[in-house]
Amino acid sequence: MNHKRMVEAKITVNLRLVLLLMFCTELHAALPFFPTFTNSEDVYAVNKLYSALGSPSLSGWTALGGDPCYELWQGVQCTNNRITAIMLSGANLEGKLQDDSLANFTSLLTLDLSNNSIGGSIPDKLPSTLQIFSLAGNQFGGTIPSSISYLTSISDLSLSGNLLTGELPDAFQSLAQLVSLKLSANKLSGHLPPSMRYLTSLTTMHVQNNELYGTLEVLQTLPLKDLNIANNQFSGFIPENLLKIPNLQADGNQLNMTISPSPEQPPATISPSPEQPLAIDGPVQQNAPPSPVYHKRKTMDVKAIAYVVAIGSSIIIAIAILLVTICIPTWKVKRNASLVKVESSTLESTEGLDSANNTTQSTQNNQEAGKEVEEHKVNLKDLQSISPDRKPPNSDETQTTQKRLNYTSSVKSFSVAILQQYTNSFSEENLIRECRFGKFYLGKDEDRKLYIVLKMEERKSKIPLSSFLRIAEDVSRIQHRNIAELVGYCAEYGQRLLVYKYYSQTTLNDIIHSRDHSRRTLLFSWISRIRVALEAAKALEYLHGGGQYPIVHQQFEPCNILIDDELRVCVSDCGLASFLPFISELQQSHCPRALSYNAPEVNESGNWSVKSDVYSFGVVLLELFTGREPYDSSRPRAERHLASWASGQLHDIDALVKMVDPALGGRFPIRSLSRVADIVSRCIQEEPEFRPSMSEVVQDLIQALDASNSIL
Structure with a gap:
């Protein structure tokens, strides 16, 4: 019996030792996942990067866990507990970066590899936070990803000296902060993409030793101070700038280093107007400038063609003057009639006639007519009595307008006369509200x-026609149920108008701060306020990531959030x-109230x-859940600045x-309130x-x- 008890005791001791050993093993394995000073997401990210690089010999680095900020890993820099820079230039790194x-x-x-x-x-x-990115x-190899468009804060992008191929992505629209772009010594080909014109901060651009071709017009308005395009296949004149x-x-290259001809000089052959903007599907194609060396026979042919064109043009002009003299009275009568009376059955044709006829004044004539336009209404008599010595509507401006925005039938070209009728001049x-761009009617x-x-x-x-049309085109492409829909535009006689689908005249600002009790009852419940916030957030989410490139609103305020009677939201x-x-x-607001919505860096x-x-x-x-300005x-x-006053109290439940907002009468779930406060706290970080x-x-x-569904 004693022997049996001794055996059982030994078994019990051994079992306890095994369990203790297993516990220690599990504890050791779990240690890397214990909380560290460095943010856990950044730890996971840097572990993943280390594995992708083939686990090189870097001081402190590991593929599992660790504390990069506290342990001072090689090349890693931190702010508070976040990794803000990785600088490993010339560190003998190999491997391949995976997509994630x-x-x-x-x-x-900063990422410098x-x-x-x-x-x-x-x-x-x-x-998306990158400011300096060097590979x-x-x-x-492969192509430059179009996802660079999401690097909206990037200031320095260097991809020189690699094996990159293909065309440059047309993805520079949102990179307005980019100062330095270096893509030299690769195998890149194709034209410079049209979106490069948006690089309004670019001072350094190196694309030498590639296979790029085409012209350089897209760069002519950029503030460049250092441009290297050597050893490519560019052709044509170099823009004067x-x-x-x-x-x-x-x-x-195959460039003509003389100053290119002024676009205002009449060309020898028919060509697009210099103010004609880019077409939807790419730049307007123009003939390449002639080579400076000519064959004698070719010169004679050109001269002969020039004589023929000159004689033909004279005949055409003479005929045109004769036709204008005959047709002007008839055209004026029809013009007056169309402005005096617009019937329902002919509305569409009248809009088309106004768009095709009235907006086709030459740019100079438009400016003259625009001077006669008063701030709040256009004098129809002045428009009807355009002097006979002016050209009938047939100008480049309206042709440009039609070509620019006829890609979709849903966006109309309205005439000034039609919009006057709609808005009672x-x-x-009819005035609804004012904004920094003008007035809404x-x-x-x-x-x-x-x-x-x-x-x-x-x-x-003073918005140039081409810029107005380009921006109107971009705005018309923003399609989301929580965003105001652009349905038309007008660019007649120097005017700049945008026409939106009607949604509501009531703004969130009207409701929150209204003394009208009936309006405030729209946001009587806590849950209705969360729903409004959610719908508005979805609009911003779409702007930031739902299109070809991120769109920054820059004035997200309650006065720009429209709300209908059913609490549907439209930004x-x-x-x-x-x-x-x-x-x-x-004209840009600098009042304390407007500035209170701006981030500190703005x-x-x-x-x-x-x-x-x-x-x-x-x-x-x-503002929505406190009811305060x-x-x-x-x-x-x-307590004057709401954000700074509230920021220190958002994690104090009693505060x-x-x-x-007292208007809620204390009817709100604490759990939901805590979640909303946490969202606010993270959004208003410095x-x-x-x-x-x-x-x-x-x-x-x-x-x-x-968390609010039980409280109505």
Whole structure:
């Protein structure tokens, strides 16, 4: 019996030792996943990058866990607990980056992997926070991914000295912060993409030693100081502005280094107007400039053709003058009749006639007629009595207008006369609200269909025709149920008007701060406020990631959030920020209330980005659940700025409860309130890289809504 007990005791001890050993093993395995100083998402991201590079010999680096910021890993720099820079130039790195090797960094500003032997393709998924990105001097192949369009904060992009092929992606629309672009010594081919014209901060561009061809017109308005295009296949004249660049290197091309002919000089052959904007599907094709060396026979042929063209042109002009003399009276009678009476059955044809006839004045004549236009209405008598010595409507401006925006039948070209009829001559009774771009008027056609017409004030801005049409084209492509829909435009007689589908005249600002009790009852419940916030967030989410490239709203405020009687939401002014360069600085609001919606980096240096929109959304959400103004001078100094006052109390539940709009009568779930406060806290972070994306905000609001479903 004693022997049996001794055996059982030994078995028990051994079993306990085995269990203890297993526990220690599990504990050791779990240690890498214990909380570290470095943000866990960044730890995961840097582990993944290390594995993709083949686990090279880098001090401190590991493929599993670790604490890069606290342990000072080689080449890693941090701000607080976030990895903001990885600089491993010339570190003998190899391997291949996978498509998601860089996707998980949350706050990475600088990534320098230059002068190594890394191969494969450039990942399609890149951290949107990047400001400096260098993969120069490696062995990357394939094409440059179009996803670079999401690097809206990028200032320095260097991919020189690789094996990149194919055409440059037409993906530079949103890279307005880009200062330096270096793509030299690759095998890139094709034209310079049209979207390069948006690189308004670019001072350095190196594309030498590639196989690029075509002309250089797309670069002529950029602020370049260092341009190297040597050893490519560019041809034609170099634009005059480029010849003034301090450091220009263009050897090894087929370029004519003389100043190109002025676009205002009449060409020898028929060619597009110099003001004609780019077509939808690419740049307008023009004949290449002639070679400076001519064969004698070719010269004689050209002269002969010139004589024939000159004689033929004289005959055509004579016939045209005769026809104009005969037809002008008839045309004027028809013009007057069409302006006096527009019948329902002929509305579409009248719009077409006005668009095809009235807007076809030459640019000079449009400017003269535009001087006769008053601020709030156009004198129809002046328009009807255009002097006979002016050309009948048949100008480049309207032809350009029609060609530019006839890609879809859903966007109409309205005449000034038609819009006057719709808006009662832009009367004060039809005025809905003002914005920094002009004034919104209520319009109604003869079928009682409603429109919202934005009349841009001529004294506030001077928007060139080509720029207006390009921006209108871009805005018309923004299609989302929570975003105001552009249905038409007008560019007659120097006017600049946009026509929107009617949604509502009531804004979120009207409801939150209205003294009218009936209006405020629209947002009587907590759950209705969350729903409004969610719908508005979906609009921003679409702008930031639902199209070809991110669109920054730049003025996301309650006055731009329209709400109907069923609490459906529509965000207005989307895409209109592109007009800001043409607006006088004096017209842009600098009042404390407007500035309260701006992110710190915007007020300090004017750096707009999708993350500055996120900050604005956070302020609006805070305003929505507190019912307070973003800036209130009547309050004590410490409480005047809503965001700064609330930021330190968003994680104090007692303070939160006191902060909620009294109009709610205390009817709100604490759990949902806490979730909303957390969203606000993350949105109004001082540093943009610490703010969430709008996609994350949408998901968080859905969870807050779920937590509210028991409270109505």
